[in-house]
Amino acid sequence: MAHGGGSAPVPRRARRADAARNAELLLSAAKDLFGEHGPEVALDEVARRAGLGNATLYRHFPTRGDLLVAVYADEVAELCRGAAALTDRHPPGDALFAWLDDFVVHVATKRALALAVTEGPDERRTELFERWHGSMRSTAEVLLSGARAAGAVRDDLAVGDLLALVSGAAMTAADGEHARRLLGIMRHGFEPPARPSV
Incomplete structure (x- = not known):
């Protein structure tokens, strides 16, 4: 089939690369705006901040819920990925507490986003949160095991107790800095x- 104007079709690989780049731009813009104004920010503003049109936004994220889920999933993935870099740079005990520092700030500052994500259907909400909590728990377990083996934490400290205490501090803290202070205590x-x- 001939193409009008003599222009060649865009190769599929280039279209995929453009789509991936646009999705990243939208996620980055949404993360910034949600952090600045909360998850109720206008979606038109997300598209504008990303330098893209509304049609591109809705092609990638048809609903606000889809965008919220994508942003929060990216935040959780980034938090868990950070553990590997910490274990490369720090002794096991310090790596654990450096990650817990990131974790406590995540819980304290992403609460509104996490609550907004839960506004979807119950089954979807449960499945998503189980997946995210599982990722964070697995990451904490690896770090805690290393710290325990190095004698940096109590032998009887379980990952469930650790995350419950740290999450409790994060949810009652006034802000991220207060959460960090509570973790230090x-x-x-x-x-x-x-x-x-002797």
Whole structure:
């Protein structure tokens, strides 16, 4: 079939690359705007910040719920990916607490986004949150195991207890900095008791 104007069709690979780039631009813009104004920000503003048209936004994210899910999933993935870099740069105990520092700020500052994501159908909400919580729990378990093996935390500290305490501090904190302060106080309770000198 001839193409009008003599212009060649865009190769499929280039279209896929453009689509992936547009999705990244939209996610980045949404993350920034949600952080600045909350998850209720106008979707037109997301498209404008990304430098794209509304049609492109709705092609990638047909509903606000789809965009919220994508943004929160990206936040969780970024949090979990960060653990590998921390274990490369720090001893096991410090890596655990550096990640918990990121985790406590995540919970304290992404609460409105997480609540907005839960406005979808119950089955979808449950499946998504189980997946995200599973990712964070697995990441914490790996870091905690390393810290426990290095003698940096108490032997009886379980990952469920650890995340419950840290999440509780994050959800009651005034902001991210207050959450970090509470984590610093809790750290002394997580560390093993000092051995008596002989």
